[in-house]
Amino acid sequence: MNALLSVSTLTRRFGGLVAVSDVTLDLHRGEVHAVIGTNGAGKSTLINMLSGEIAASAGQIKLDGRDITRRSQAMRARSGVGRSYQRTTIFPEFTVHENCRLAAQAATPRPWAIWQNAGACSASNAAAGEALAAAGLADVAHRVAGTLSHGAKRQLEVAMCLATKPRVLLLDEPLAGMGAEETDRMLALLEKLKAEHAILLVEHDMDAVFRIADRITVMVNGAVIASGDPASIRENAQVRTAYLGEDH
Numbered sequence: 001m002n003a004l005l006s007v008s009t010l011t012r013r014f015g016g017l018v019a020v021s022d023v024t025l026d027l028h029r030g031e032v033h034a035v036i037g038t039n040g041a042g043k044s045t046l047i048n049m050l051s052g053e054i055a056a057s058a059g060q061i062k063l064d065g066r067d068i069t070r071r072s073q074a075m076r077a078r079s080g081v082g083r084s085y086q087r088t089t090i091f092p093e094f095t096v097h098e099n100c101r102l103a104a105q106a107a108t109p110r111p112w113a114i115w116q117n118a119g120a121c122s123a124s125n126a127a128a129g130e131a132l133a134a135a136g137l138a139d140v141a142h143r144v145a146g147t148l149s150h151g152a153k154r155q156l157e158v159a160m161c162l163a164t165k166p167r168v169l170l171l172d173e174p175l176a177g178m179g180a181e182e183t184d185r186m187l188a189l190l191e192k193l194k195a196e197h198a199i200l201l202v203e204h205d206m207d208a209v210f211r212i213a214d215r216i217t218v219m220v221n222g223a224v225i226a227s228g229d230p231a232s233i234r235e236n237a238q239v240r241t242a243y244l245g246e247d248h
């Protein structure tokens, strides 16, 4: 099966520090690929390079076989690379629907339509409606976003990402701060979304990672020390020593 997003020997240096070192991995539609590692392992830097927020120092990123390593973040978003952030990026005083509509509009700006009422853009409204339905938030579409529970806000982040119609979802700690029920809801959402998307999941909640991931890549100090299915990662002696701890 051809990879949708293919990363080879990707490296990022910050001065003398190699934050991401020679990372190679593939993302396939229908799979959740989790990237785990201790604090400072380079996971966010990896996501930032894939989304185009920061440039790679070396290596290559291909989307559907096309080299996108030098493409801007906006171009990558338009080609189908969507991401969510560790910290919430919603506008709390806007409604849930408005947040999604703004995300859709930001992804496909129509500068020639400045005289139109932004809220009347039918394509963005439709994209927002579809994204909210997919994320299970249709019932709260008209709620003010700031009044949602923490878990629903994180779901809204995913919906805002979906409103940009991505093929690849880069999710940076979507389960952070969630209780058990909220985690279950988010995992069910990811399970549903993976049918149509390739998902890269950076997450510290190991129980959730082992429940949802089809493939796990383990990073230590910027480098990949292991990559494989959850069973092989659980058994991997180097991973157990470096990261999971013998008791996991």
Ligand SMILES: Nc1ncnc2c1ncn2[C@@H]1O[C@H](COP(=O)(O)OP(=O)(O)OP(=O)(O)O)[C@@H](O)[C@H]1O
Pocket (backbone or CB within 6 Å): 014, 017, 019, 037, 038, 039, 040, 041, 042, 043, 044, 045, 046
């Ligand atoms: N803009 C930057 N300038 C200099 N160093 C940076 C920069 N961004 C990240 N780093 C360093 O790169 C290394 C990797 O950081 P990164 O945030 O990617 O790790 P992480 O695995 O996402 O950690 P966490 O799990 O805590 O979010 C760290 O040592 C960090 O201090």
